[in-house]
Amino acid sequence: MGEGSDDEAAPRVGTHLASMMTLSEVGIDFDRANAARIYDFFLGGAHNFASDRAQAAKIVAANPDMPRVCRLNRDYLGRVVRWCLAQGVDQFLDLGSGVPTVGNVHEIALRQRPGARVAYVDFEPVAVHHARQITAELDGVSVTQGDLRQPEVVLNDPGVAGHLDFDRPVAVLAVAVLHFIDDDLPAIFRRYRDALCPGSVLALNHGSADHDDPVLAESVRATERGYRGSATPVVLRDRAQIRALLDGFELVPPGLVDPVDWPVPNPDADPIGAYAAVGRVPDRE
Numbered sequence: 001m002g003e004g005s006d007d008e009a010a011p012r013v014g015t016h017l018a019s020m021m022t023l024s025e026v027g028i029d030f031d032r033a034n035a036a037r038i039y040d041f042f043l044g045g046a047h048n049f050a051s052d053r054a055q056a057a058k059i060v061a062a063n064p065d066m067p068r069v070c071r072l073n074r075d076y077l078g079r080v081v082r083w084c085l086a087q088g089v090d091q092f093l094d095l096g097s098g099v100p101t102v103g104n105v106h107e108i109a110l111r112q113r114p115g116a117r118v119a120y121v122d123f124e125p126v127a128v129h130h131a132r133q134i135t136a137e138l139d140g141v142s143v144t145q146g147d148l149r150q151p152e153v154v155l156n157d158p159g160v161a162g163h164l165d166f167d168r169p170v171a172v173l174a175v176a177v178l179h180f181i182d183d184d185l186p187a188i189f190r191r192y193r194d195a196l197c198p199g200s201v202l203a204l205n206h207g208s209a210d211h212d213d214p215v216l217a218e219s220v221r222a223t224e225r226g227y228r229g230s231a232t233p234v235v236l237r238d239r240a241q242i243r244a245l246l247d248g249f250e251l252v253p254p255g256l257v258d259p260v261d262w263p264v265p266n267p268d269a270d271p272i273g274a275y276a277a278v279g280r281v282p283d284r285e
């Protein structure tokens, strides 16, 4: 859709949205880097602007490992989706879904289970616009512009409430998003959990500097410094704080581990410095 070129003062959005709209008219802030577009840049996408690339350069200067971290994060997301499908969970509420790239949740889900349902939610206009563009013809996919910090609003949005059947298991995905949120996450996730029936799952990962390995811990602190000044600064939490987000869920083995080691240890990949886990809503007694 041409966002990669920000040399023009007001580049045009792809024709699907509205042929005469410009990116600034759909609320895009060109001047302030954000997590969605920086991540897109690290994954090799074209939906980012000069401000994002400048911030990415700052992040890589602080932590040269960041492109690998992003790729391995994305791999974790794919493994989680396949694991859910193998458990018979074929509805996904993807919070902080990001700019679509390769291996998107709906692609994995619809390929393996043609009747699968995916509700994408993100608050970033480029991510939302591009997701709408590539999924417009797909019955099983909805895209909602929303802020996951407002669970009531998200859960009642027609793109979520009208798209997913909460009487059947739903997988809530919160992957590489929670460390951008400086808020009462346990309270927010209690509300999401209360909307889920038994057999539903919450899958998350979250950056943390709480590691025995001082080099790994410092690389995560460096990443946090690299994001300073962006629209989405990083908030690091320790292992116990991340574990608390899964209160009320049964932790699926292997529990809370580095994303590269979920669901089985990966001796070929160094840890990326986050904690990942999948929790299951227990059966009612």
Ligand SMILES: C[S@@+](CC[C@H](N)C(=O)[O-])C[C@H]1O[C@@H](n2cnc3c(N)ncnc32)[C@H](O)[C@@H]1O
Pocket: 035, 036, 037, 039, 073, 074, 077, 095, 096, 097, 098, 099, 121, 122, 123, 124, 127, 146, 147, 148, 149, 174, 175, 176, 177, 180, 181, 232
């Ligand atoms: C690093 S990307 C991760 C994308 C995807 N979940 C993945 O793992 O590949 C983080 C995404 O979370 C989104 N995000 C951050 N805070 C959010 C919020 N409060 N509500 C909704 N989305 C949010 C950003 O816009 C961005 O698209």
